[in-house]
Amino acid sequence: MAAIRRKTTATNGTVRFVLDGEVVAVDHVDPTRTVLNFLREDLGRTGTKEGCAEGDCGACTVVLGELDGAAVRFRAVNACIQFVPTLDGKELITVESLEHANGALHPVQQAMVDCHGSQCGFCTPGFVMSLFALYKSASRPSRTDINDAIAGNLCRCTGYRPIVEAAGRMYEYGNGTRKADENWMNCSFSSLTDRQPSRSERDMIERLRSIQRRDMLALTTGNRLYFAPARVAELADIRVAHPEARIVAGGTDVGLWVTKQHRDLDKVIYVGNVAELKQIALTDTHIEIGAAASLTDAFAALVGDYPEFDELFRRFASPPIRNAGTLGGNIANGSPIGDSMPALIVLGTTLVLQKGPRTRELPLDEFYVAYQKTALEPGEFVLRIRVPKPDAAAHVRSYKISKRFDQDISAVCGGYRIAIEDGVVRSARVAYGGVSAIPKRAPACERALVDQPWNEDTVRAAMAALDRDYTPLTDMRASAAYRKLVTKNLLYRFWVETTGQYTATRVLESFA
Ligand SMILES: Cc1cc2nc3c(=O)[nH]c(=O)nc-3n(C[C@H](O)[C@H](O)[C@H](O)COP(=O)(O)OP(=O)(O)OC[C@H]3O[C@@H](n4cnc5c(N)ncnc54)[C@H](O)[C@@H]3O)c2cc1C
Numbered sequence: 371m372a373a374i375r376r377k378t379t380a381t382n383g384t385v386r387f388v389l390d391g392e393v394v395a396v397d398h399v400d401p402t403r404t405v406l407n408f409l410r411e412d413l414g415r416t417g418t419k420e421g422c423a424e425g426d427c428g429a430c431t432v433v434l435g436e437l438d439g440a441a442v443r444f445r446a447v448n449a450c451i452q453f454v455p456t457l458d459g460k461e462l463i464t465v466e467s468l469e470h471a472n473g474a475l476h477p478v479q480q481a482m483v484d485c486h487g488s489q490c491g492f493c494t495p496g497f498v499m500s501l502f503a504l505y506k507s508a509s510r511p512s513r514t515d516i517n518d519a520i521a522g523n524l525c526r527c528t529g530y531r532p533i534v535e536a537a538g539r540m541y542e543y544g545n546g547t548r549k550a551d552e553n554w555m556n557c558s559f560s561s562l563t564d565r566q567p568s569r570s571e572r573d574m575i576e577r578l579r580s581i582q583r584r585d586m587l588a589l590t591t592g593n594r595l596y597f598a599p600a601r602v603a604e605l606a607d608i609r610v611a612h613p614e615a616r617i618v619a620g621g622t623d624v625g626l627w628v629t630k631q632h633r634d635l636d637k638v639i640y641v642g643n644v645a646e647l648k649q650i651a652l653t654d655t656h657i658e659i660g661a662a663a664s665l666t667d668a669f670a671a672l673v674g675d676y677p678e679f680d681e682l683f684r685r686f687a688s689p690p691i692r693n694a695g696t697l698g699g700n701i702a703n704g705s706p707i708g709d710s711m712p713a714l715i716v717l718g719t720t721l722v723l724q725k726g727p728r729t730r731e732l733p734l735d736e737f738y739v740a741y742q743k744t745a746l747e748p749g750e751f752v753l754r755i756r757v758p759k760p761d762a763a764a765h766v767r768s769y770k771i772s773k774r775f776d777q778d779i780s781a782v783c784g785g786y787r788i789a790i791e792d793g794v795v796r797s798a799r800v801a802y803g804g805v806s807a808i809p810k811r812a813p814a815c816e817r818a819l820v821d822q823p824w825n826e827d828t829v830r831a832a833m834a835a836l837d838r839d840y841t842p843l844t845d846m847r848a849s850a851a852y853r854k855l856v857t858k859n860l861l862y863r864f865w866v867e868t869t870g871q872y873t874a875t876r877v878l879e880s881f882a
């Protein structure tokens with residue numbers, strides 16, 4: 371078991387984070403011990419529940435506070451697939467943290483009680499923490515915001531209506547303002563309020579500042595090594611020195627290898643502390659996204675320029691997964707059903723890869739070489755993702771097909787970009803996930819489109835050409851026949867949406 375102390379001095383080999391207003395130091399922690407097991411087994415904080423241990427049910431939701439300039443940003447994550455050393459430098463808030471010294475409930479909890487938002491109670495701490503994150507970051511959320519905030523939480527007995535109602539009413543208790551937060555100091559304060567932080571809030575920021583590292587965190591526990599470099603140059607050196615180590619970013623793929631496949635990861639390089647890798651910059655020509663930028667941040671930047679992708683990104687997993695998971699992780703994981711790839715491929719995205727001091731740039735559609743195999747060389751990592759800015763002459767879309775709207779894996783995901791001049795297709799990019807071993811462009815379909823008028827005959831010829839591009843498989847998510855039909859119908863939908871040709875008859879005909 372890990373040794374836990376109250377301590378503030380920096381020592382390599384020690385993980386330090388803030389819990390209930392105090393700095394906690396943990397020595398000798400197994401680098402892949404999950405935050406959930408640590409909370410329940412080492413700290414005896416059993417309010418955080420285990421449902422699925424794979425990021426799906428939300429029973430284990432906790433909130434992390436991270437310094438963001440002069441404020442703290444609060445985000446919900448799934449404790450079941452986060453590793454303890456990734457807490458270093460952050461504030462951990464669990465359902466126990468919401469308890470007031472006088473026993474009063476937090477406004478989120480009181481609203482849940484008053485709206486009858488809990489029955490057996492198993493899911494309740496997870497819902498409370500997801501709503502707490504919402505409470506701390508939005509003062510008047512819309513119904514869509516509320517639905518999205520709890521998209522990663524499952525309840526088997528209460529039903530969602532009372533919980534949604536509680537989310538609407540939680541602001542009535544202390545108006546969701548500083549007054550309520552002052553009472554629950556260990557909840558820190560909202561980064562969105564425009565007021566000056568109170569003294570206790572400033573103390574919390576100071577505490578967080580006191581545990582920020584300028585150097586690399588290195589842990590050795592038994593035969594296990596964990597490195598968390600703070601700078602790109604350190605990451606490059608450590609990656610070359612340990613090419614067999616597993617890079618961990620958000621851990622939303624890798625965490626499951628540990629909790630579900632019981633794989634041992636003896637060497638881990640965590641990239642989440644490298645500030646440069648989390649930066650997002652907008653240039654005249656590109657959206658430049660650091661590989662370790664969270665999906666939440668990366669998608670917000672992309673939707674700023676490409677509002678057409680808003681629904682796709684909202685349907686990507688759930689807020690806790692998007693808060694922890696990164697765009698670099700989604701790309702480097704190499705899954706044929708990753709949702710961001712078809713959209714990024716059709717936009718002409720390139721990757722900046724780094725090995726030691728050397729960098730090279732590679733188009734994303736050349737990055738995937740075979741099933742779950744990428745062009746990354748030993749010792750190399752993804753540094754940055756470069757997404758071209760929109761072209762006024764081009765139409766873009768991406769559609770995800772899965773059984774549920776939220777928190778589901780795609781059966782098929784399609785991406786489309788065509789540039790039209792005088793009614794004629796001048797360039798076309800079409801890519802799909804879920805229909806071959808890798809996310810892949812559709813060259814025959816693209817050829818059928820280019821230099822043709824953007825009309826129904828052309829789109830139908832391009833739909834037929836898709837048969838030459840893909841030979842999908844049948845699996846638990848969909849049959850091969852279904853996938854073939856869907857790839858075609860999604861292209862038809864793209865044409866319908868971009869030409870205003872939508873009529874019920876026409877769409878029904880296409881399904882005939
Ligand atoms: C409940 C749940 C729902 C999900 N839903 C979706 C969904 O709807 N759509 C979807 O596409 N995915 C989904 N995922 C998968 C996952 O969330 C994404 O793939 C996510 O983007 C992975 O990012 P990460 O930072 O967590 O990666 P990690 O798990 O940290 O790493 C994933 C892989 O990428 C490698 N890697 C990470 N960063 C780098 C780097 N900079 N350089 C080189 N290699 C690197 C790692 O070594 C590892 O092989 C879901 C996962 C869960 C648990």
Ligand code: FES
Binds near residue numbers: 420428430450451
């Ligand atoms: S236990 Fe289900 S999401 Fe963590």
Ligand code: FES
Binds near residue numbers: 489490491492525527
């Ligand atoms: S109250 Fe029983 S699972 Fe939600």
